[in-house]
Amino acid sequence: MSDKIRVRYAPSPTGHLHIGNARTAIFNWLFARHNGGEFIIRIEDTDLARNIEDGERSQLDNLKWLGLDWDEAPDKPNAKYAPYRQSERKDSYQVYIDELLAKGLAYKSYKTSEQLTAEREAQQAAKQAPHYVYEYEGLTNEEREAKYAEFEAQGLKPVVRFRVDDDKVYAWDDIVKGRIEIGAKEVGGDWVIQKADGMPTYNFAVVVDDHLMEISHVLRGDDHVSNTPKQMMIYEALGWDVPKFGHMALIINAETGKKLSKRDNNVLQFVEQYRELGYQPQAMVNFIGLLGWSPVGEDEIFSLQEFVEMFDEKRLTKANAKFDQKKLEWINNQWMRRDKEKVMPQLINELVQAGLVSEADAVAKADWLAKVIEVAGVDGISYTKEIVELARKPFFELSDITPDMVEWLTSDEGRAVFNAWEARYAALPADAKAADYMDVIRSIQTDLEVKGRPLWNPIRIATTHEVQGPNLPEMLELFDKDQVLATMAAVREQYLN
């Protein structure tokens, strides 16, 4: 085995990229890149029934979106250890299954699922831990072969089970948790390494692949801790070196306190969903990189490159972390403001998607739209889709005037302000600037001796049908003068005549 650092991210293509998986991928990638090592993606698709059509594509696509790259993966068919899909590596597994069978370290088992459940239930009824019962105890090899033939004759399909030596103890120095020791008897007896459909099981296939692909470090969720002794048994049986293991704490659902699961509908937990809402990839990486890992200093905003430089696997947290949506929103806000130029087209596109702006205007009026977005309050939003409701009124639609607003308008003060404003606004040139509007409003304040809301509200209502919102002079600069005049005329017509 070379001493090159090689790590892998090995998803099963059963769904889109989950936050938890993304974190595993990110930390493996950071570990590799920090150490000048290699990052491999392998698709663990041995459960034919659960694979979904687009799973693999979606995984790679979203990883790429997050900014990760890889040295070997199914999309690089000429890479050294190809293929990188377990379903295409059956021959490799067969070699070692045969070897274990030949050495007597594994055997064929023909028990039906009914038998297995019955066994398990009986054990549970007797208050015993479920434990596989070896069915060939005391038989010679020949006698066992004879049994095989007998079962085959009955048309039964075998699985291959690994023969576990219950007396052994498996121990390793975990990169994140320190020393862990688990007795072989805890794995529950002889376990299946090859299923009846000929596919290897996960615990067997990972070992063969990790060894063949020269994986040096395995960084994964700590839900795999109890799989580790099983995997170590295979390394041992085949005489292979064991990689270094690191079991990272899990991300848990803040509401249920349980491991974030695909069935939790109360949290958005697929990278894709955040992507659709307009979260920035840098923000996702930034947030995920800080869940279960902490840097040395006090900063919170980091680029992928900064993470690469700082990464230190010793700073991985031991305790589970709750997923804090609010902090993600804040981090995303920070990134949007940092990269505003880059995000602007995406923001404009949100307005198009919402039907507020035509495709043609999105291009033709891009500069104006950028100003609208700025004035509408882009600095306060958590993700790009939020700009739609912020900009909608009054830039693209007007609200209805409420009874409250009518009162502001029809008081003596309100009428006076409205009249002055209407006249002085009309007198301003069409290309007046925010400062010009401000001057006019100040002049009304001085002349009529009105200030505060009694001054601003009638003006706001007259021009925007709102009593609050972004800085009014700045909005006025962006409005079309004829349209504002028409709006005011309509207000006068309906409420002030």
Added chain:
RNA sequence: GGCCCGUUGGUCAAGUGGCUAAGACGCUGCCCUUUCACGGCGGAAUCGAGAGUUCGAUUCUCUCACGGGCUACCA
């Protein structure tokens, strides 16, 4: 039930045998301001419990409690 892992403010977390126990999100007060947001300055809030070791434990040991993970022909 068994085995394994964990426990610092609401959340993410730093940290150490002796410190006023960092920082960030959130919450909150004040300022800015026509309003909202932004921004600025403050504030409240944490070492799960009990024994031990020690001159001294948040830090080391043990027990307990609580939380989580696993316990498949899923990965």
